[in-house]
Amino acid sequence: MADPFHIVVCGSLVPDPLQTLEPVAGAQGPGLKNETMLPAVLDPWAGHALFEAANLAKQVAGSQVWLVTLGPKAKLQQLMMTIAQKVPFQLVVLDGTASGFADAHEVATALATAIQGIPGLDRNRLLLFGGCASASRDSGVTLQLVGEQLGIRDQFLGVDELGIEPDGALHILERVEGGQYQVSRCVAPPAVLAWATGSLPEPHNNPQVGMMNMRTIMPQLQKAKPVTVGCAGIQYDTVKLPSQRRDTRVVRDVPAADIAREIVDWLKA
Amino acid sequence: MGSVERQSMDVDIVCAGFGPATGGFMTTLSRALLKPDGQPALESRVMPGMPLQVVCYERADDIGFGVSGVVTRARALRASFPDVDLMQIPMAHPVRHEQVLYLMDPVGASRRPAALRALDAIVRLGRALHQSDHEAVVLPHIPEFISKEDGLLLSIGQFNQWVGNQLQSTGLVQIWPGMPVKEPLFENNRVAGVRLVDQGVDKHGHPEANYMPGMDIRAGLTVVGDGPVGPVGRKLDEHLGMPLGHHQRDWAVGMKAVIELPEGCPLEPGTVLHTLGFPEPEIFGFLYVYPGGLASAGIFVPSWFDSPVRTSYRYLQHWMQHPRLWSYLKGGTLRSWGAKSIQEAGRRGEPWLVGDGFARIGEGSGSTNVLTNSGVDEAWFTGVLLAEAVIELSREGLPYTRDHLERTYVARRRASWLQKEIEIAEKARDGFQRGVLTGLFGMGLTGLTGGRLNLSTASKRPAERIPSLETYCHQLFGPAELAKLRADAAQGQRPLHDALMDRCGWPPIVPDGKLLISHQDALLLGGKVQAPAGYADHVEFLYPNLCEQCDAKVCIEVCSGQAITPGGTGGVPAFDREKCVHCGACIWNCSSSRPEDPERGNIEFRAGAGGLHSSEN
Amino acid sequence: MSGLLLILHPLPDGSLSKSARETVTVAQTTAQALGMPWCIGLSGSATQKAADALAGTGAASILAVAGADFDVPRYASDAAAAEALARQSGAEIVLAPASARFSRCLAGVAQRLGGRIDTHITGLEVNGGTLRARRWYYRQRMEAVFSRAHRPWFLLIDGGIATPWQGPAGQAAVTAVAVTLADDSRRTTVVGLQAPASDAQTIRPDANVLFVAGAGWTKKQADGQPHVGEAATLIRGFLGKAQASLGSSKSLVDLKTEGQQTLDFMSHLNQVGQTGSTPRHPKGLSTCCHGEEPHVVGWRFIGERRAINLDPNCGWAQGKADVVYVADAFEVMRNVNAMLGAS
Structure with a gap:
């Protein structure tokens, strides 16, 4: 049996995937139109990381899971109504923007500072989890930046599987080019694991987990520290929606063979 | 997998559905739970030393999804928030x-x-x-x-979110969206709480990997605020029947x-x-x-x-x-x-408002004023009245029995402005049973005389009102043409209505890509409809032979999300949970009554997960 | 701090991947537009061979961290090599291809050098002496053009945005950069690579054309019967002949989970759209798919778009495709396959 892990999951909220998004220019840089009104979900990749963390903690007795999150407090509170039913975790809240336009470096510094302040966190048993990218900024760098700031030099990106070997080593599968997995072995924590989708289904909503989580989550939300992160030093010249509309030619009442010929010619052109 | 044990949890009060009525209930109750010194003012029976443990389960994936815009006189809302500028609510x-x-x-x-x-x-x-x-x-x-x-x-989506956030931030009550309540738990004619839906099941409800039987939430009081198509209220109506002379x-x-x-x-x-x-x-x-x-x-x-x-x-x-x-x-x-x-x-749709262990609030409790076309403020007010009753009973240390709830909640409701107004409105729409002009005249008569004069008439069950397509179309075209349209639609597995409307002279819709878009684009771009995996289909066609005999298939025509479509055999329709917006129109748009209950159609509409994901509604 | 550095990982045989050569083109044009010198940094055991291959690029110098330790795609050693190259070059702009390897390590290097990093760069342009980068946000929902004041600025360049550099090999002078790996840099051992599952083989990221199958393939056809078997034959036949990548609408792969008769070689891995993938291909052919918006957003990076659908009012006809053929896809694809087979 491996020694207990201290698993810190970094993750925040992103707009619910089917929402209509439109950029607007603000004093602090670009943002989303009606950003405060858009329904939000836990970033999907961070969600996978959280579920993997909870699963690992369940397997390795004594392990603990923290979710460190940066977002507007009111929206995080609403998000907790959904995800706190899923798996047990402790919450660390940073009250600030969850904008995709905030600089990953500023976000990483805020997260690293918060992690360093977690009471009782054993940095030698630390597994830093998060998504391999976010559905907002989609930079795929934030977790590595946090890891560097915490001095962790074993980092993995696009992880789909983590196994614990009998000697406590980490057995890791990372997505690489060509649909392949790179298989690595890391002797022990600390390590950074930026998750892709993993292999676990989304946990069910469990009312007992929800009741238990909320006893610690609400006090954390109530004492959430405001943090300021933005995009200092970045000049956004334009942020635009792509043009989708094309001038469609509709071909009808033409024999299938003629259509096929046109398609073949087009494919070969 | 069948051996997975069903878990149970005890709370003091469980609420089914988070809408304006439950919002009014929880807002009023949460303010009375603690004394100024932070000690419980209303003590929990299940967790002694703690305030009442109040939890609400909402079917939709978030607390602001799947509701509507509204214009309201907001008398009860304003009374609940006398010092709050309601204009801070987005879209208000x-x-x-x-x-x-x-x-x-x-x-x-x-x-x-x-x-x-x-x-x-x-x-x-x-x-x-x-x-x-x-x-x-x-x-x-x-x-x-x-x-x-x-x-x-107001946008009720935004309003519900605002109310829900106010409530959650107190830390005194809990609201859990994405958790449909399957049914009330009956014990010796007492409601002992609710059962949540099973998770980890296939579309037929059969257990799959990760099966988790719906948990039983046992409570002294079950607050039923799950709306007119909610499964808890409808199960109660099935179990108890309606009061004499009432119908929905x-x-x-x-x-x-x-x-x-x-x-x-x-x-x-x-x-x-x-x-x-x-x-x-x-x-x-x-x-x-x-x-x-x-x-x-x-x-x-x-x-x-x-x-x-x-x-x-x-x-x-x-x-x-x-x-x-x-x-x-x-x-x-x-x-x-x-x-x-x-x-x-x-008011005529008012069910039994209370019983041992339960109370009904909101639209499903018959609170909508059908003369003034107002329901949100009234629903909120019913929640407020129930909360006042619960506070009184808790202070007296009395259980939530039918008698006690009658004395506190129902009595308050009967003495309120709400009761007076919905009584005036009760017959306001009867005239519509005989057509739109008679209906408008009837509404005017009721409204202008304060309900003293009404154009009252007997009502028909929904199924009795639906004519056959042959009858509907006979003035425009004959049965042969209808049969062809019907066969073409079945062949293409498409609803028939577009072909019928075209034939009736409605011009085709020319999409503009912005506002005039396909139904499916509206469903996904507008409603953002989604459905999580691992839940059973919530729409079921009970008697296949009734569907096979049915030519009208109004369930397909009316389906707001095109979730009900012609089935593979042309008999029993197919249901696609991922397109359902949970409007519940299929409940009352079936032209075949159940053999055992002529008030109900052949479609069972159960508790289901997913649906709209837009909070601007 | 000045100049531009391009960091590359040569393959073990000293050759360079297509995306690496694309980034060479980007580095050349960017350095020229900025009017700054540029150099190349290599790490691995075959750096001299790679440097010789790059001799004609016009890079002012080639730096190399050499040794078998740096063949291993491992964060600690890759980051150490890239850090050394960046420090040695003193570059203010550092480019690299957005490979899995650089995506893993370069953010940490930027952090060590007090720099900033941006990824998924789909374009670089220089206006008035200012370097501007282009990338997408919110899952390809909006595109931004921006610049940064901070230096060094690391940029990971997405594939497919430039022509791969090609030129004659020469004999390059390589400046060795010494890196001594600390013991704790070897805590991770790379065991090897694991091949993808066979059912993912019909996804071909490098294909010229994306073929999307919609749910219509499994529906009843003109004779009142579904023809799923023939649909599978036609689709697989086309994929083989055209070397196309296979995509799907959500509704088609969802049918599988609902237990309906469907195309067993397709799964949610093939799903294109809002809740699926957003692949990049020069051409896309949609068949039996209605072209609703949530699916079509997954076509953002598909260049030319054509669709075959029986419904002239389908979504594709509403400005979402270049050409819509109102026809029976079974019949058309039978002809297409025959013609492709004959050619």
Whole structure:
């Protein structure tokens, strides 16, 4: 049996995937139109990381899971109504923007500072989890930046599987080019694991987990520290929606063979 | 997998459904849970030393999903928040300007009675003398009983989110969305709590990997606020029956779009338009203008619309394109979309309000005022009244028995302004059973006489109101042509309604890619409809032979999300959970009654997960 | 701090991947537009061979961290090599291809050098002496053009945005950069690579054309019967002949979970759209798919778009495709396959 892990999951909220998004220019840089009104979900990749963390903690007795999150407090509170039913975790809240336009470096510094302040966190048993990218900024760098700031030099990106070997080593599968997995072995924590989708289904909503989580989550939300992160030093010249509309030619009442010929010619052109 | 143990949890009060009624209940109750020194004022029975443990389970994936825009006089809301500026709620705005528009038929396909045709002709003739603009006439006077001149415009999605966040931030009550309640737990004619839906099951409800039987939430009081199509309320009605003389036969499906108005649109925030006359005389419409260039616009298709072609989406598109409305909406963009069933039986649809261990609040409790077309404020108020009753009983240390709830909750309700007003309204819509003109006359009579005079008439069950397609179409074309249209639709596994409406003379909808978009685009771009995996289908066709004998298949025609489609065999329709918006229209749009219960159709509508994901509705 | 550095990982045989050569083109044009010198940094055991291959690029110098330790795609050693190259070059702009390897390590290097990093760069342009980068946000929902004041600025360049550099090999002078790996840099051992599952083989990221199958393939056809077997034959036949990548609408792969008769070689891995993937291909052919918006957003990076659908009012006809053929896809694809087979 491996020694207990201290698993810190970094993750925040992103707009619910089917929402209509439109950029607007603000004093602090670009943002989303009606950003405060858009329904939000836990970033999907961070969600996978959280579920993997909870699963690992369940397997390795004594392990603990923290979710460190940066977002507007009111929206995080609403998000907790959904995800706190899923798996047990402790919450660390940073009250600030969850904008995709905030600089990953500023976000990483805020997260690293918060992690360093977690009471009782054993940095030698630390597994830093998060998504391999976010559905907002989609930079795929934030977790590595946090890891560097915490001095962790074993980092993995696009992880789909983590196994614990009998000697406590980490057995890791990372997505690489060509649909392949790179298989690595890391002797022990600390390590950074930026998750892709993993292999676990989304946990069910469990009312007992929800009741238990909320006893610690609400006090954390109530004492959430405001943090300021933005995009200092970045000049956004334009942020635009792509043009989708094309001038469609509709071909009808033409024999299938003629259509096929046109398609073949087009494919070969 | 069948051996997985069902878990159970004890709380003091469990609420089914988070809407305005439960919002009013939890808001009022949460303020009384603690003393100023932080000690419990109302002590929990399940966790001694702690305040009452109050938890609410909401079916939708978030607390602001799947509801509607509303204009309300907001008397009860304002009373609950006397020191709060409700304008801080996104999209809220005071009503500034209200009009009732009579829309003439510019298309010629509307099935208007002769009297309305005559009226249209007179109006057109008199255009030179009377103000008539874009085929519409502004009614010179709005009866007081309809007017919302001093009211508020709200997005109930945003309002629910706001209320829910206020409640959660107290840390005193819990609201859990994405957790459908399957049914009440009956124990010796007492409701002992609720059972949540099973998770980790296939579409038929069979356990799969990760099966988790729905947990039993045991509670001293079950607050039933899951609306008119909610499974807990409907199970209670099945179990207890309705009080003598009460029924829930009158319904409407409200379908609406939230529209980003085009630049230059002259409508000011706070504008409220009510429409009647088009696309069919039975279909009423509304348009509310919010701040930020947004409008909520939609129609109501009622159960007394004696047509099997009840395709709300197509009718919504024709309604929006009425020249008067199109002059405002053309160039606009659809931001959100949704649909909801409205219980229009009002006070007459009131079920047993209380019993041992349960109390009903909100629309499902018959609180909607069908004369003033107002339901949200009334629903909120029922929640407030129940909370006051619970506070009284808890202080007295009394259990939530039928007698105690009668003495506290029901008595408060009977003595309230709500009761007086819904009693006045009770028969206001009876006239619609005999047609739209009789109905309008009846409403006017009730409204203008304060309910002293009514045009009362016997009601029919929804199934009895649906004519066959042959009957509906016989004036326009014969059975052979209908049979061909029907066969073509079955062949293509498409609903029949578009072909029928085309044949009835409705022009094709020419998409503009912004507001006039396909039904499926509206579903996904507007409603953002989603359904999580691992839950059973919540719509079931109970007796396949009834479906096989049914030619009308109104369930397919009315389905707001095209979730019900012709089945592979042409008999029993197919259901696609991922497209369902949970409007519940299929409940009251089945032309086949169940053999064991003529009040109910052949469709079982259970607790289901997923649905709309738009909070701007 | 000045100049531009391009960091590359040569393959073990000293050759360079297509994306690496694309980034060479980007580095050349960017350095020229900025009017700054540029150099190349290599790490691995075959750096001299790679440097010789790059001799004609015009790079002012080639730096190399050499040794078998740096063949291993491992964060600690890759980051150490890239850090050394960046420090040695003193570059203010550092480019690299957006490979899995650089995506893993370069953010940490930027952090060590007090720099900033941006990824998924789909374009670089220089206006008035200012370097501007282009990339997408919110899952390809909006595109931004921006610049940064901070230096060094690391940029990971997405594939497919430039022509791969090609030029004659030469004899390059390589400046060795010494890196001594600390013991704790070897805590991770790379065991090897694991091949993808066979059912993912019909996804071909490098294909010229994306073929999307919609739910219509499994529906009843003109004779009142579904023809799923023939649909599978036609689709697989086309994929083989055209070397196309296979995509799907959500509704088609959802049918599988609902237990309906469907195409067993397709799964949610093939799903294109809002809740699926957003692949990049020069051409896309949609068949039996209605072209609703949530699916079509997954076509953002598909260049030319054509669709075959029986419904002339389908979503594709509403400005979402260049050409819509109103026809029976079974019949058309039978002909297409025959013609491709004959050619």
